[in-house]
Structures are given as C-alpha cells and as structure tokens.
Amino acid sequence: MSNIIFTVTDLQKIVTLAKDAGAAIMQVYAQSxxxxxxxxDDSPVTAADIASHNVIVAGLNTHFADIAVMSEEAADISWxxxxxxxxxxxxxPLDGTKEFIKRNGEFTxxxxxxxxxxxxxxxxxAPVLNKCYSGVIGQGAWLxxxxxxxxxxxxxxxxxxxxxxxxxxxxVSPDVAEYLQTIGEHQMLSVGxxxxxCMVAEGQADVYPRLGLTSEWDTAAAQAVLESAGGVxxxxxxxxxxxxxxxxxxxxxxxxAASSAWFARK
Ligand SMILES: Nc1ncnc2c1ncn2[C@@H]1O[C@H](COP(=O)(O)O)[C@@H](OP(=O)(O)O)[C@H]1O
Ligand SMILES: [Mg+2]
Numbered sequence: 001m002s003n004i005i006f007t008v009t010d011l012q013k014i015v016t017l018a019k020d021a022g023a024a025i026m027q028v029y030a031q032s033x034x035x036x037x038x039x040x041d042d043s044p045v046t047a048a049d050i051a052s053h054n055v056i057v058a059g060l061n062t063h064f065a066d067i068a069v070m071s072e073e074a075a076d077i078s079w080x081x082x083x084x085x086x087x088x089x090x091x092x093p094l095d096g097t098k099e100f101i102k103r104n105g106e107f108t109x110x111x112x113x114x115x116x117x118x119x120x121x122x123x124x125x126a127p128v129l130n131k132c133y134s135g136v137i138g139q140g141a142w143l144x145x146x147x148x149x150x151x152x153x154x155x156x157x158x159x160x161x162x163x164x165x166x167x168x169x170x171x172v173s174p175d176v177a178e179y180l181q182t183i184g185e186h187q188m189l190s191v192g193x194x195x196x197x198c199m200v201a202e203g204q205a206d207v208y209p210r211l212g213l214t215s216e217w218d219t220a221a222a223q224a225v226l227e228s229a230g231g232v233x234x235x236x237x238x239x240x241x242x243x244x245x246x247x248x249x250x251x252x253x254x255x256x257a258a259s260s261a262w263f264a265r266k
Contacts, residue, residue, distance in 0.1 A: 004087055004115045006136055010064075014123045015134055015144070017059040018109045022127030024051040025094060025109065029128075036101055044097050049073055052093035052109055060089050060111075067113075072217045079248035087115045090244060092217040096193030098170040105129055106169065106192030112220030117243040122224030124194050133198045135228025141201060152201045155230030159206050159261045162186050166196045166205040173212030175254065180209075197222035197257050201229040207258035211236060214252045216244050226257055233257045 028034060028048035035047030053073040060069055068088040070077060082088075089111060094100060096107030105128030113121040124133040133152070135141030141152040162185040167176055169192040180186065189205060197219070199205040210219075223233045223242060233242045235253040242255050256262075 004113075004120065006113060006121050008136065008139060011121060011123070011134055011136055013059075013063050014111050014113075014121070015125075015132055017056055017063075018111055018123045018125035018132065019127075020059065021052040021055040021093060021109045022125045024048070024055045025100070025107075026127050027051070029100070029103070034101060044101060045073070046094070046097060046100060048100060049094040049097060053091070056091055056093055056109070056111060064089070070217070072215065075217075075250065082245060085114075085245060087113070088245070090114050090119075090217050090220040092194070092221070095218055096195075099192035102170075104169075104192065106195055108193045108195060108222075110194055110217065110221035112217075112224055114220060114244045117246055118241070119220045119224040119227070119244060122221030122228075124198055124222050124225055126193075126195060126198075129195075131198075133201065133222070133225045135201075135225040137224060137228050139228065141225050141229035143198075143202060152225070152229035154201060154203055154259045157203055157230070157259050157261060159259070159265060163207065163262070164189060164205045166191055166199050166208045168192070168196070168210075168212065171212055173210075175211035176209055179211055183207075194218065194222035197226045197231075197233075200231050200257055200259060201226045203259075207256060207262045209236070209256045210252075211254040216250045216252060219252055219255070220244055223257070230260065231258060232260050232263055234263070 025048040071091040092110040099106040109125040121136040132144040169190040196208040
C-alpha cells in the first residue's frame with residue numbers, strides 16, 4: 001500500500017480552480033441562452049458544463065501533471081486503463097445541471113482526489129450561493145461563505161429533533177419514500193446537487209438517503225468533505241464504505257450519507 005501526501009496548500013490550489021470553474025459557469029448563467037443539449041443517456045448538458053470542465057482539466061494538468069483525470073464530460077476511459085489507477089482526480093464540472101437550467105442556484109463544481117478507491121480530498125463550490133466546501137480526510141473540513149472561513153466538524157453532533165432529512169429536488173425515488181416510512185418523525189428538505197452532503201457536513205441536515213441512481217463523479221468530492229467533517233457515507237443496504245473505481249460500471253450503489261449520530265441512533 002503506497003501512501004499519498006495531500007496538503008492544505010494542495011487543497012487551496014483546488015479551491016482556486018473550483019472558483020475559476022464557477023466563474024466560467026456564471027458567465028454562461030448570465031446569458032439568456034444556456035446552450036442546453038441532451039446527452040446520449042438523455043441527461044442535459046450545457047455550455048457551462050463544458051466551460052467548467054475545460055478550466056478544471058487545464059488547471060489540474062498544470063498543477064498535478066502526473067495524476068490521471070476522469071470527468072463526467074470526458075468519461076470514455078476504458079476499464080483496462082482505469083483499473084491501473086492508484087490515484088486520480090474525479091470531477092463533476094457542473095452537478096445539478098437541471099437546477100442550473102431552472103436557475104435556482106442549487107448547482108456545484110465538484111473536484112475529488114481518489115486514492116486506492118477512497119475519496120481522500122474534495123472541493124464543492126456553489127457559485128450562486130458563494131459557498132465553497134473543502135476537506136481532506138484526517139485533516140479537517142472547511143466552509144468559505146462570502147469570504148469567511150469556518151471549520152466544519154460534526155463528529156460529536158447530536159441528531160436534531162425531529163431529524164432533518166435532505167433529498168433530491170429533481171430526481172424523486174420511490175425507494176427513498178419507502179425508507180422514510182421506516183425512520184419515524186422527521187422534516188424533509190429538497191435540494192439539488194451534491195449540496196445535500198454539504199448540508200449534513202454543516203449540521204443543517206442529519207441524513208441524506210440516496211436510494212436512487214448516481215454516478216461516481218456525483219458523490220466523490222462531497223463525500224470527502226462530509227467524511228472530513230466527521231460524517232459517514234455507507235452503501236445501502238450493505239452498510240459498507242462507498243468506494244470508487246472498483247468496477248467497470250461507474251454507477252454508485254444506493255447509499256446513506258449522515259452524521260455518525262444517525263447511524264448510532266436506536
Ligand atoms: N437515472 C440516473 N442515472 C444516473 N445518474 C442520475 C440519474 N438520475 C440522477 N442522476 C444524477 O444525479 C445528479 C443530480 O443530483 P440530484 O438529483 O441530487 O440533484 C445528476 O448529476 P448532473 O446534474 O451532473 O447530471 C445525475 O448524474
Ligand atoms: Mg452530477
């Protein structure tokens with residue numbers, strides 16, 4: 001097992017890159033034509049997804065030339081090649097494309113560092129909200145909001161009463177509805193994109209049950225933020241850690257992202 005050293009200085013480079021990508025997204029957001037197209041899998045892509053992708057890939061190639069990159073917008077990489085990767089960047093240049101098109105601000109830039117199948121560092125930037133979440137496993141997690149930086153730490157956080165559950169705004173799943181029937185009294189919030197993980201990391205929600213489809217780039221950066229803050233992400237129902245690059249198919253299993261208090265509740 002080789003180790004990797006990822007410092008807070010390295011993280012700052014990724015934060016800067018995510019903000020540059022966010023600025024490229026906002027240039028498109030300001031235009032009346034968002035350049036919406038439909039991809040082969042029927043999901044939307046816009047000129048902003050591509051602009052953000054280009055900024056991030058150029059920056060990573062400049063600062064970290066020897067680390068492989070996988071992006072939602074450049075995902076056609078053979079499993080034969082990918083399975084040799086020990087370490088790589090996993091990017092969703094614009095998560096919440098449907099929210100971007102609806103212009104409700106609930107979309108994010110996502111950059112994660114994966115090492116030996118685990119999300120070990122991540123940055124999630126929401127340009128409209130002016131919030132940048134970042135974290136490195138074992139070193140901590142931070143939120144920069146309107147220029148003010150705070151530490152995210154939910155290691156010892158108790159559950160709210162009633163519990164606050166957060167779910168997708170645009171991708172409703174019958175399996176989540178069934179799960180919610182089993183958890184007792186709760187309040188439900190609907191939010192687009194990887195911001196749901198960040199709300200748990202911030203203590204604004206207790207649990208994000210995703211019993212519906214996502215791809216690995218949708219979750220990696222925000223999982224790193226949440227776990228760096230003291231949260232936990234487990235595949236459901238296996239209750240094993242959510243890992244990356246373990247199989248050819250890039251779809252995640254169902255998962256539950258929550259504070260550790262959620263998993264410890266009676
Ligand atoms: N049927 C499906 N298959 C794969 N991914 C899906 C999906 N439905 C939603 N997603 C993923 O969910 C993400 C949006 O998350 P949410 O529903 O929490 O807002 C989308 O990201 P993009 O917006 O980057 O395409 C998309 O990748
Ligand atoms: Mg996405």
